[in-house]
Amino acid sequence: MSYPLLRLCDDRAWVEIRKGRGAVTWNDMERVFEGAAKAGQEWRGDEGGKLSGRCCISSSHVDSTLSLPYAVHGQDGVNVGQAVELAFPDDMIWKASLHGQAFVLHEDPISANCYKIRLTAALLGLPLSRRAYDIRKGETRTPEFLARVNANGRIPVLEIAGASGIRFLPESNAACWYLASGSRLIPTDRFAQADMLRWMFFEQYNHEPNVATLRFWLAYIGEENLSEAQKGQLGAKRSAGEAALRLMDEHLAKHDWFVGHGITLADIVLFAYTHVAEEGRFVLDDFPAIKRWISRIEALPGFVALN
Ligand SMILES: N[C@@H](CCC(=O)N[C@@H](CS)C(=O)NCC(=O)O)C(=O)O
Known part of the structure; x- marks a missing residue:
């Protein structure tokens, strides 16, 4: 069980997901979204309901590693801090989970295995750069491709650049899953x-x-x-x-x-x-x-x- 925690400071907000159960400590949080927000703004979404009127935790909480003054989370409790109407927009947690990542699709444009990934990204509104190879000329069988992109010598491969560096994910269905995990394209049931x-x-x-x-x-x-x-x-x-x-x-x-x-x-x-x-x-x-x-x-x- 996890729930979102929204941190506010003037016109900025970010959402973190609490890992595990038990007493809240700041270090339990994993940041998943950062972006503009303003008091009175309404965010609808994933964990349901508005967060207004629920518990706020001050940054003076023990173990706090944050410098910003307020956090609002989805549990009942004393209302301290800013009184704002907040809930989460559809897909916000999913989008936030990809924040700061950039994608390159290594593909042959004739391949519908590659197209699956382009279609997934397009339906989700995710930007995706493309790097073309001609499989009929053996361009996915070169020593460089095998060493760097996919030892299996095939496209598609999704290149993911983010906080963990550059990683390569072969297999079309795995790449679709990576992009869509947490989005409306994967049922939660x-x-x-x-x-x-x-x-x-x-x-x-x-x-x-x-x-x-x-x-x-x-x-x-x-x-x-x-x-x-x-x-x-x-x-x-x-x-x-x-x-x-x-x-x-x-x-x-x-x-x-x-x-x-x-x-x-x-x-x-x-x-x-x-x-x-x-x-x-x-x-x-x-x-x-x-x-x-x-x-x-x-x-x-x-x-x-x-x-
Ligand atoms: N199971 C893989 C199949 C990948 C695959 O067979 N890719 C073909 C093109 S669709 C390929 O790269 N062929 C070139 C080769 O084998 O040299 C997937 O779904 O991504």
Whole structure:
């Protein structure tokens, strides 16, 4: 259990999350947001309710390491200090948790695995720089790439610069999770969260190796250029890809979204290769519920296209 703690000083505010239970000490706090605020301003959000009238702690508290005079936290208690109307805006804790971080996506623009991360960032309004590689020229297999970016020789890789230095995160679904963790794109209910992961694992095991691979082989390598081993896999990949699409279509015939009542990462990662499945000669007209779901995603505020 944690709750937000809002610190105020004139026109500045920052929010910290208390770790653990028990008596409050300043050193229990982890800073998650810093920004402009003014008395009387209303913040709506995550931990619910307004903080006005709840407990304020003065910086003279023992163990205090702060120089600013007030803090307001979400427990009942004596009201000391500024009387202001405060609650948290939607997604504020999530945005605050990424404060001070910058992202570079190492990608090949044709790859929908990379597009998943761009779409996640776009729907959340997060800035993302891009660094392009051509996988058909082996640009992710150079010694430099293997040593610095991803020893697995593949994109996408999310480069994260922040207080912990520069870190590299390969695997599209892990990168989507990193950006979206704490946001509205990941449900908070325990079962719903696990159910979302279920569809993301399904995407990596049943969907992407078939639907994405046929798109790459047929639309970008060319059937005539495939090796004999690849040609020998075409039939199996087509039936497995169709089975994955059928399962999705059956689910979407009864639900607007894969999990719950709104878009989650499950929709984003499955959308990536599904909406371009015809480039792998899958027939989307055979899957009418998928087509309606594609239109729903394309109509979302902040949506960006693959190309
Ligand atoms: N499971 C990985 C798959 C990554 C992957 O297969 N990337 C492909 C492009 S979509 C790649 O980098 N291929 C180049 C190569 O293997 O040399 C993910 O979801 O990120």
